[in-house]
Amino acid sequence: MDLKTFIRDIDNFPKEGVVFKDITPLLANAQAMQYTLDKLLEMVGDVPIDKVVGMESRGFFFAPLLAQKLNAGFVPVRKPNKLPAAKTSQTYDLEYGTDTLEIHSDAILAGEKILVHDDVLATGGTAKATCDLIKRLGGEIVQCNFLIELDFLNGRHKLGDIPMRALLNY
């Protein structure tokens, strides 16, 4: 199945000059969803995973599905002031300005094996901040797993030696 046929380019969204990769046609197709889930799982391989961490909000589409298949827990990383309990925060650079991501401090135990999933790796700021949060809690990142990697933004570089895989490259 050619998954790229289920991803459409939207020019100038959310701002002038950006070509937005819209995955809603993929989400709307049961076969494409199933195929995507199978392929994301294949990238992980046969290693044990304790928790799958997904980033708000598009990371939430596949991360809980991956967690269920891997017999792992799901942990949300959220935008500021959404999580109710004691939390750990990480501020990171955007193209212009900064943003913050948060995780519940008790969501990951020291030594747990973690799979990180998000839909898109662009500049890598979101993924790097998420990995920093996980490491601070003592989690061991097995893989950062993406549906789409935007090669020209070189987010891979920001992740350094953290293992990463993407299903589709643009």
Ligand SMILES: O=P(O)(O)OC[C@H]1O[C@H](OP(=O)(O)OP(=O)(O)O)[C@H](O)[C@@H]1O
């Ligand atoms: O690699 P980066 O440059 O950090 O960009 C990637 C992030 O950008 C998008 O999320 P967005 O902030 O648009 O939020 P959303 O998922 O709520 O739409 C995407 O879902 C990733 O989380």
Ligand SMILES: Nc1ncnc2[nH]cnc12
């Ligand atoms: N071009 C893009 N399309 C979809 N999601 C993104 N997140 C960051 N850049 C993006």
